[in-house]
Amino acid sequence: MSDVDNRSTTPQTSDVPGQPPVALAVVDDKPSPEVPKEIIGRSPMQLAWVRLKRDRTAKVTGTLIILLLVFSYGAPLWAMLYGYDAYDQNPAKLDNSAIPLGILGGVSSEHWLGVVPGNGQDVLMTLLYGIRTSVSIAIVSAVVVVAIGAVIGAIAGYVGGWVDAVISWFIDVMLSLPFLVFALAIVPIITNLVLGGPAARPLWLSATMLLITFMIFYWMSTARLVRGQILSLREREFVEAARASGAGMGHIVFKQLLPNVWAPILVSFSLLVPALVSTEAYLAFLGIGVGEPHPDLGRLVAKAVNGVKAQQTGAWFLMMLSGGTILLLVLTFNMFGDAVRDALNPKSKK
Amino acid sequence: MRSRKLKRQARFVAVGGVALALLVTGCAENTGGDGNDAQGHEERSMDIIGTAEESVGPAAPVEGAVEGGTITFIQNSDMAHLDPARNYVSTSMMVGNGLIYRALNGYREDGDGSRKVVGDLATDPGTDVNGDCTVWEYTLKDGLKYEDGSEITAEHVGYAVSRSMAKNKDGNLMYPEGAQFLQQWLDPAGEYVGPYDGDPLAPGIAVDGNKITFSFDKPRCETPFAVAMPTTAPIPPDEDTKDDYDQAPFSSGPYKIESRVVSEKTVLVRNEHWDPNTDPIRNAYPDSFELEYGTQPEDITTRLVANAAGDENLASFVPVHADQLSTVTGDKAAYDGRYLEGPRKYTQYLSINTNRVTDLNVRQALNHAFNRDRWIQVNGGEYAALPNTTLMGPTVPGYVDYDVYPFDVEKAKELLNGETVKIRYAHQDTAKQGEIAAAMADEYAKAGIELEAIPVDPLDWYGQIADPDNSFDMYWNGWGEDWPSGSTVFPPLYHSNSIAGETNYPFITEPELDAKMDELMVSPEGFENIAEEWGKLGQEIMEKYAPAVPTDLSYGVWVTGSNVGGHYLQENISLLDVTKLFVREP
Numbered sequence: 001m002s003d004v005d006n007r008s009t010t011p012q013t014s015d016v017p018g019q020p021p022v023a024l025a026v027v028d029d030k031p032s033p034e035v036p037k038e039i040i041g042r043s044p045m046q047l048a049w050v051r052l053k054r055d056r057t058a059k060v061t062g063t064l065i066i067l068l069l070v071f072s073y074g075a076p077l078w079a080m081l082y083g084y085d086a087y088d089q090n091p092a093k094l095d096n097s098a099i100p101l102g103i104l105g106g107v108s109s110e111h112w113l114g115v116v117p118g119n120g121q122d123v124l125m126t127l128l129y130g131i132r133t134s135v136s137i138a139i140v141s142a143v144v145v146v147a148i149g150a151v152i153g154a155i156a157g158y159v160g161g162w163v164d165a166v167i168s169w170f171i172d173v174m175l176s177l178p179f180l181v182f183a184l185a186i187v188p189i190i191t192n193l194v195l196g197g198p199a200a201r202p203l204w205l206s207a208t209m210l211l212i213t214f215m216i217f218y219w220m221s222t223a224r225l226v227r228g229q230i231l232s233l234r235e236r237e238f239v240e241a242a243r244a245s246g247a248g249m250g251h252i253v254f255k256q257l258l259p260n261v262w263a264p265i266l267v268s269f270s271l272l273v274p275a276l277v278s279t280e281a282y283l284a285f286l287g288i289g290v291g292e293p294h295p296d297l298g299r300l301v302a303k304a305v306n307g308v309k310a311q312q313t314g315a316w317f318l319m320m321l322s323g324g325t326i327l328l329l330v331l332t333f334n335m336f337g338d339a340v341r342d343a344l345n346p347k348s349k350k
Numbered sequence: 351m352r353s354r355k356l357k358r359q360a361r362f363v364a365v366g367g368v369a370l371a372l373l374v375t376g377c378a379e380n381t382g383g384d385g386n387d388a389q390g391h392e393e394r395s396m397d398i399i400g401t402a403e404e405s406v407g408p409a410a411p412v413e414g415a416v417e418g419g420t421i422t423f424i425q426n427s428d429m430a431h432l433d434p435a436r437n438y439v440s441t442s443m444m445v446g447n448g449l450i451y452r453a454l455n456g457y458r459e460d461g462d463g464s465r466k467v468v469g470d471l472a473t474d475p476g477t478d479v480n481g482d483c484t485v486w487e488y489t490l491k492d493g494l495k496y497e498d499g500s501e502i503t504a505e506h507v508g509y510a511v512s513r514s515m516a517k518n519k520d521g522n523l524m525y526p527e528g529a530q531f532l533q534q535w536l537d538p539a540g541e542y543v544g545p546y547d548g549d550p551l552a553p554g555i556a557v558d559g560n561k562i563t564f565s566f567d568k569p570r571c572e573t574p575f576a577v578a579m580p581t582t583a584p585i586p587p588d589e590d591t592k593d594d595y596d597q598a599p600f601s602s603g604p605y606k607i608e609s610r611v612v613s614e615k616t617v618l619v620r621n622e623h624w625d626p627n628t629d630p631i632r633n634a635y636p637d638s639f640e641l642e643y644g645t646q647p648e649d650i651t652t653r654l655v656a657n658a659a660g661d662e663n664l665a666s667f668v669p670v671h672a673d674q675l676s677t678v679t680g681d682k683a684a685y686d687g688r689y690l691e692g693p694r695k696y697t698q699y700l701s702i703n704t705n706r707v708t709d710l711n712v713r714q715a716l717n718h719a720f721n722r723d724r725w726i727q728v729n730g731g732e733y734a735a736l737p738n739t740t741l742m743g744p745t746v747p748g749y750v751d752y753d754v755y756p757f758d759v760e761k762a763k764e765l766l767n768g769e770t771v772k773i774r775y776a777h778q779d780t781a782k783q784g785e786i787a788a789a790m791a792d793e794y795a796k797a798g799i800e801l802e803a804i805p806v807d808p809l810d811w812y813g814q815i816a817d818p819d820n821s822f823d824m825y826w827n828g829w830g831e832d833w834p835s836g837s838t839v840f841p842p843l844y845h846s847n848s849i850a851g852e853t854n855y856p857f858i859t860e861p862e863l864d865a866k867m868d869e870l871m872v873s874p875e876g877f878e879n880i881a882e883e884w885g886k887l888g889q890e891i892m893e894k895y896a897p898a899v900p901t902d903l904s905y906g907v908w909v910t911g912s913n914v915g916g917h918y919l920q921e922n923i924s925l926l927d928v929t930k931l932f933v934r935e936p
Contacts, residue, residue, distance in 0.1 A: 089792045091724055095380060097676040097731035103379045118728060118785040119792070188807075197821070198776060198814065200802045291805065292784035293791070302781060309648060310673035313380045 044263070044344075051343040058339035064332045072131035079125055084111065086129040086295040090120035099307070105314030113321055114314065116300065117307055119293075123300075123318065127325050130297040133290060134329060137207050138276035141214040145276075146269045148215060149222025150261075154253045156223070157230025164227075171220045179217050179279075180286075187213060187288045206290045210280055218276070222268045229261040263344045270337035274330040281326045297326050394921075396747045396878045398834055399574055400458060400466035402474035407629040410460040412916045412930050415635050419933025421914055422640040424650050424666050428613045433596040434583035435514035435525040440830075440923050441667045447580050448632065448928040449605040449618055449639060454488055454507060454562075455578035456631045457922040461930060465834070465921045467574050468630055471502065471584065471602075475574040482874055483569035488577070490560040495623035496586065497601035504562040506584035509545060511536075512552040513590065514581045516544025524592075529832060532576040535566045545587075569874040575833035604634035616641040635916070635932035647671050651678075654909045657688070662913035663933060667925050670907040672730035672782070678909060679733045685909055690917040694904040694924035695745040696830040697738055701815070701855035701898045707773070707823050711765045713896040716773070716824065717755035719762035719797035720899050728789040735902035741888035742839050743903055745921065746831050748881025754892040762797040770798045776815065776822035779805035816852035827855045828904070830924065835877075836884020841867050844891060856897035863891065 042050075052058050071078070079085040091098070093106050093115045100106035105114035105123070113123040156167035187209050194205070233239065234257065242252050258265075283289040284298025292299075300322040307315025429442035434453070437446045447453060456470035467475050472488040479485040494502035515533045516524040523530075524544065534540075536554040545551070556563045564573060589600040598607050604626075605618040618639040626634065645653070651671040654664055655678060670678050682689060700720070702713050726735045739753040775790065777783040787803035794801050804822060806814050815825045832838035841848060845867050848854035866887065873880050891897065908926050910917065915934045920927035 089789065091727060091789070094727065095676070095731075096727055097672075097733075098728050099380060099676060101380050119789050198804050198806045200774075200804050287779075287781055292803065293788040299781070306648075306673050309652070310671070311677050312673070313378045 048263075048343045052339060055339045055343060057335055058343065061332050061336040061339065065336060068131060068329070068332070069135065072128050072135065075125065075128040075132060078128065082122075082125070084122040084125055086121055086125040087293060088121065090115055090122070093120045094118075099312050100314055103314065104317045107314075107317075114318065116318070117303055117312065117315070121293075121295070123321060126295040126300060127297070127321065129295040130300065130322075131325065131329060133203075133207075133295065134277045134280055134297055134326075135273075137210055137280050138273045141211050141218075141276050142269050142272040144211065145214055145218045145272060146222050146265055149219035149268070150226045150258060150265050152219065153223035153226030154230050154258055154261075157227040158234055158249065158253050158257060167223075168227075171223055174217070175220050177217070182217070183213050183283060184286065184288060186216070187283075201291050203290065203294045206294070210283065210289060213283075214276055214279070218272065222265065222272070225264050225268055226258075226261055229264055230257055233257055233260060267337065267341045267344060270340045271334070274333035274337065277333065278326065278330045297322055297329075301326070394745055394747045394749065394834065395464070396881060398466055398747060399877065400468035400475055402469070404458055404466055405469035405472065405474050405630055408626045409458070409629060409631050409633050409929070412461065412633060412635070412918075412932060414934075415633065415916055415930075415932040416934070416936065417635050417637070417932070419636050419913075419936030420638045420640060420663060421636050421931055421933060422642060422664050424642050424645050424653065424664055425668060426643065426645060426647055426650065428616075428641075428643045431527055431596050432599050433525065434510065434528070434580040434585070434599065436527040436596060437580045438528050440925055443580060444667065444920070444923050444925050444928055445641070446599065447583070447603075449603055449634075450599055450607065451580070451583035451602045452494075452629070453578055453580055454582040455574055457578065457920075458630050459918070459921055459927065461918050467578055467833075470578075470629070470631060471507065471582075472577075476577065478571075479563070483571040483573070484567075485563060485565045486570075486573045486577075487561060487563045490562070491628045492560075493625050493628055494602070495625070496584075496589075497606040497621045497623060499623045500586065502584050502602055504557045504560050506586050507562050507582055508551045508555045508557045509587055509590075510585040511555060511582055512542075512545045512550065513585060515542050515552050516546055517542075528581055529576075529579040531579065531832070531838075532564070532573070532581060535568070535570050535573075535576070536564065538567065568872040570872070571874060571877065571880070572833070572835055572837055575835060575838075578833065604629070604632050605639060608638075613643050615643070632929040633916075633932075634929070637936070639928075648673065651909070654911065655685075657912050662911040665910040665914050665926065665931065666908070670733075670909055672734050675730050675733045675907060679907060688910045688912050688914065688917070690906075690908040690910075690919055690926060691733065692906060692919040693736055693745075694830075694906050694919075695743060695921070696828050696904040696924065697740075697743040698735070698826065698828045698901045698904065699741075699855075699898040700824050700901055701827050702824050702896070703820065703822060704856050704858050704895070704897055705818065706821075710896060712771055714755055715762040715765040715771070715797065716794075716799065717896055717899050718758045718765065719794055719799055720755075720901070721757060721793040722901065723757075724789055724793050725786075725901055728786050729902070733905055733907050736905050738900050738903040740900055741843075741891055741898070742836050742885060743831070745924075746834050746836060746839065746881070746884075748836060748878075748883075748885040750882075750885035750889060752889045752892070754889065755896070759797045762799070766798055768798065770800055772800045772802060774804055774821065774823040775801045776804045776806050776820075776825040778808040778811050778826075780808060812852070815855055818849055818857050824899075825855070826901075835881060836887065837871050837880075840884060840887060840891070841871060844897065858895060858897045860895060863895070 093101060093111070094117065095101050098118050100115045100117055102108060107114045111122050115121065116123055116126060152167060156164045190212060191209055239252060239256060242256050280289060281298035281301070284296045285302045289298055290296040301319065304315055304319035304322055308319055425441070429445060430439065431437050431442055432446050432450070434446065434451055437443055452470045454470065454472045455467055455475055458466045458468045469475055471490055471494060473491055477487045479487050490502065490504050496502060511532065514525055514528060515537060518524050536552050542548060542552050551557065554565045556565070584602055585600060597610055597612060601607070601621045604621055604624045606621045608617045608619045610616045620637060647668050648671045650666050650668050651674050653661060654666060655674065678685065702716060707713055722737050726732065726737060729735050740751060742749060775787060777787045784803070784805065791801040791803060814820055815822065815827060829839065829843060842851065842853040844854060844858050844863060846854070846859040846864050849857055870880055870883055906919070906924065913934050914931060916930040916932045918927040918930045
């Protein structure tokens with residue numbers, strides 16, 4: 001007997017079941033062969049999204065991020081209900097040496113988390129506004145940094161040759177520079193250049209200075225990543241086809257190659273945000289970030305640490321609150337970034 | 351399974367227990383203290399010029415003092431200039447003039463609050479030869495010797511003063527950093543080029559045996575004070591190492607430099623040739639002093655407060671750091687025998703740039719709207735600063751207390767006609783100063799004054815605010831009188847000549863005021879009369895010109911190791927008096 005060919009798509013007449021040969025008029029109550037269901041094609045992005053939604057870590061951290069954003073960006077609204085803004089100073093809540101009165105640094109029914117030593121701003125509001133500042137600066141900077149890194153990396157990967165060699169060398173040099181030393185030196189210099197001498201330092205200026213500093217020092221890892229991806233992509237047929245049909249380098253890099261590396265770029269972005277949050281915090285801690293009177297998490301930690309060193313009552317509580325907030329932000333964004341990376345990588349075990 | 355659950359429970363209990371313990375201990379309540387504990391300031395006596403008897407050594411002994419041992423000072427930055435011609439900073443003057451070299455005159459403080467200017471190398475504070483303060487004669491004591499046993503002569507004093515007037519080829523002073531009062535009185539035209547290229551003695555200086563005479567073209571009744579500045583410390587021409595003298599001056603005092611590594615450590619040991627019977631000021635109990643540099647001010651306080659084993663012989667000129675003031679002053683009993691506090695002579699102001707803020711009403715409004723209590727609170731409280739409303743502080747004889755513009759926000763608004771004014775407030779770019787600026791912005795906003803806080807590099811602070819073209823409207827500066835007279839307060843701060851001298855921060859230029867000050871500076875009237883005139887002048891300046899907002903008077907709190915005794919707050923420099931310290935158990 002010959003075997004039935006199950007792999008072929010065309011129906012084989014020899015194995016159509018059940019129909020008796022000609023004569024008997026038997027009622028045919030077997031159903032006709034099933035029409036196959038419509039195959040829904042899913043793009044990689046949709047597949048990743050499904051995987052992300054299923055991931056428990058992603059659900060928890062994603063919800064947390066949304067909550068943090070709602071609370072921090074909505075801070076001005078809460079301030080109206082709560083009664084205190086992050087800019088309101090309450091010197092009456094401090095003692096003669098500007099240290100908060102009461103327990104735990106001034107915790108009371110009016111100030112749920114106490115007041116900041118020095119000028120007496122409300123701690124809860126300062127934390128919320130501080131989160132807003134940190135996250136805003138981090139996200140905007142991350143977008144710019146990733147864009148710069150992706151473009152540089154793509155050019156290096158696609159063009160190859162001496163351009164690639166020079167850019168790779170440049171990346172190595174930038175990676176070997178000690179960030180903190182240079183940041184401490186560069187920020188005052190650029191500020192002076194922009195302002196042309198001593199001048200007031202509004203919030204937008206501090207934020208721009210930070211953005212510039214991050215732009216100089218954080219694009220390298222994205223560039224390397226993208227360069228690697230481009231190197232593997234550039235020998236593919238579609239690139240050859242594009243080149244054959246006369247496309248220039250700009251079109252190939254920006255319209256053909258980069259859209260195909262969106263996944264590593266997205267991962268790079270989602271891991272950069274927490275890194276920039278913590279960097280912004282420690283630059284502010286050292287005094288070169290967002291200045292007075294604008295609320296900032298890093299500066300709050302610095303004040304708390306001074307208080308702890310001086311054994312002021314309640315300072316440790318402020319240190320835990322401010323440090324804990326930064327920790328929460330960084331951890332949440334990091335874990336969400338991990339979940340995004342896992343969702344985009346079909347080979348990871350889940 | 352059970353053991354894992356138990357372990358988890360145990361861990362939870364442990365963490366919870368630690369958290370609870372922290373919560374309980376950390377929940378101490380801050381009740382804020384009762385305030386007003388810090389000492390106020392008393393009027394300073396007019397009886398300040400000493401006699402020949404008071405110029406005779408030895409110095410008044412310190413109760414319970416013993417000889418021997420080593421005291422180590424921990425400091426943050428090293429002394430920039432020990433050269434007596436360039437020494438004009440408080441800690442350098444305390445070490446230089448208190449331990450290493452002696453000037454013609456000095457301040458005798460017997461430890462009972464009294465303060466007199468007496469002859470240090472000289473037999474008396476000075477003889478007014480003609481009775482009109484134009485010629486002053488000084489006789490050197492016998493038995494004065496340097497660290498190598500050679501004799502100190504009047505010629506050496508003359509050489510030292512002349513040397514301080516030496517000029518470079520381009521006409522600028524070779525040693526510009528020191529006090530130049532005596533020098534300007536001797537050579538008002540500034541023509542003398544110094545002993546290196548010109549005459550060995552400056553014009554007006556004459557030496558005859560052990561006598562030295564200063565002759566002036568105008569009456570200078572405050573000469574006894576001027577020659578108490580370090581610039582009259584003797585230097586033998588052979589030992590003049592010019593720029594190197596800054597690191598290693600030749601000793602005429604109770605101690606000499608044994609070793610000095612700049613910004614690390616300096617060791618001073620006894621000068622065996624110093625005779626205590628010639629010295630009415632210095633006790634010199636310890637065998638040696640060490641100065642160690644490089645510790646941050648907060649860490650200095652932490653170390654002194656801790657008083658660990660081996661740290662008992664430590665001291666510092668750096669006062670207790672502002673952050674730790676309330677901890678230390680809240681428990682004074684714990685620091686018994688190693689604690690010192692008191693008002694200092696340095697007064698603080700917010701100078702108003704009269705070139706930019708030209709409207710007197712606005713300057714008056716800035717005064718009325720200034721919340722002094724809030725300023726003191728954010729600066730660290732009563733142990734860091736005392737309120738001050740005068741241009742001349744209470745440490746100067748002739749002090750008059752006035753408050754021309756009391757705190758009154760409504761009055762300020764009235765003066766501004768209810769309008770908003772923008773003021774560019776410059777401050778040093780540090781966390782604390784930023785905080786203070788935010789506090790002031792908050793307070794001034796209540797009167798319709800909008801403060802724009804401008805951070806300035808702290809290293810360049812005095813350079814920036816002393817520039818007449820600066821773009822700021824208001825900025826902090828401090829001042830301490832060089833000697834107990836208004837003549838070292840008002841002319842440097844408010845005379846138009848001082849704009850070039852970089853000390854007239856408000857840049858106030860009023861010919862009438864200049865004339866008044868010029869008259870007082872050469873007045874032949876007695877010290878007491880002039881002192882009162884200066885006191886009243888301050889009130890007049892505030893009423894007519896309001897060039898500044900007086901904010902506070904510095905207050906100092908110092909802590910030392912437990913083995914250090916003889917704590918006294920010296921009036922002259924407002925620091926721990928190094929001439930009275932001793933080691934309890936050497």
